[in-house]
Amino acid sequence: MLPGSDTCQVWWARTADARDELLAVLPAAERDRHRAYVRANDRALYLVAHALTRLLLAERLEQPPADIVFSRVCVHCGADHGKPLLPGSGWETSLSHSGGWVAVALAAGHPVGVDVEWIDRALDVESLRDTVLAQAEQRVLAAGPPEGFFTYWCRKEALLKATGDGLAISPARLRVSGPAEPARLLDWTVPGRPAPLVRLTDLRPDPDHVGCVAILTDRDVTVTEHDGSALLAKT
Template structure:
């Protein structure tokens, strides 16, 4: 399965981008208090609509999303184009926003800044015993780098299932942080290693990222930087 992940830095809040938001999205944009949060939300929506327009052969200003949450009914769920053979995943961290798209196959994308620290409490919360053992003997910097390889892999598969953190992070085990991403074991029926594919991404300097797709097909992932 060939997948393109498109990355962007935060867009300016200009009319040419703002006009692509519908009324609900405008409301969400305005609800953010911090300018950085507004720009990340705007960029995610504009980037996702651009990708959707290309995949569906539509003008970008005709793409309308339904982001109704299946649990609570509020408009903060995964954006989708009703009736389209398309699944989207948006992720952002710091100054980087990404979008992945697949043909109606569950997909999850996650990106994190790589400058964060990984204390013992976070490691205990997120990693399975087998994964935590792989961090033994690493320096603090190496441990943080390895931890966020695991973290992005896990966040990506959580997003792909649509269950998020309702799946305990410790219940799943990935291959070593310095090996190609592969789900080795899962204690949750929503994730089966036989039908889960993961790839570590390059993203950008200072970031870690991963993509997960619930499929038996092998993945061929290309990363692009978007410049509107």
């Protein structure tokens, strides 16, 4: 994959890939954040996601993984907690973790957002309906299996991660295609912000997780999936 090409790679890894040796590829600030997680699963997800992101970028930027510096300026308040960016590098990246999976997306030149969600079948979907879904989406969901909620959620979160807004924009302001249809943005009603041009691609790492990757472009993009566990095992 070369900078400027219309491809996006999604790399998958698991919590089971976490090993203390991977801490060596994180800078001190990320090692501190890792240590601060109380739950073992959260700590493992954090380590795997950040180590994989850094190893993938280190190869492409020809830099030691721990030396890569991300800018994380929030587009809403300017604080240091926004989308991780590598200005001037030609590379765009996004990471997500949920349940047992980590996904890291890499794109060359096009902003990218990835989301993976564990399908929590005990979740009270009703209580989140109005926050996440537009009216038309609520009608589609009511006519199908409740797991469709997670497909809507992933498509919207991937898009809002690609734009860098995150959940500072209410997902209910977006309308995407129904779970049974190919992923597409249908409507975007965010005051003062034109709808982004976006390609959405659904991901399905296993029957208990759904995912989506969003690439901000009007061009056709090829999404390929890769084994991040194998890469981590070599480190």
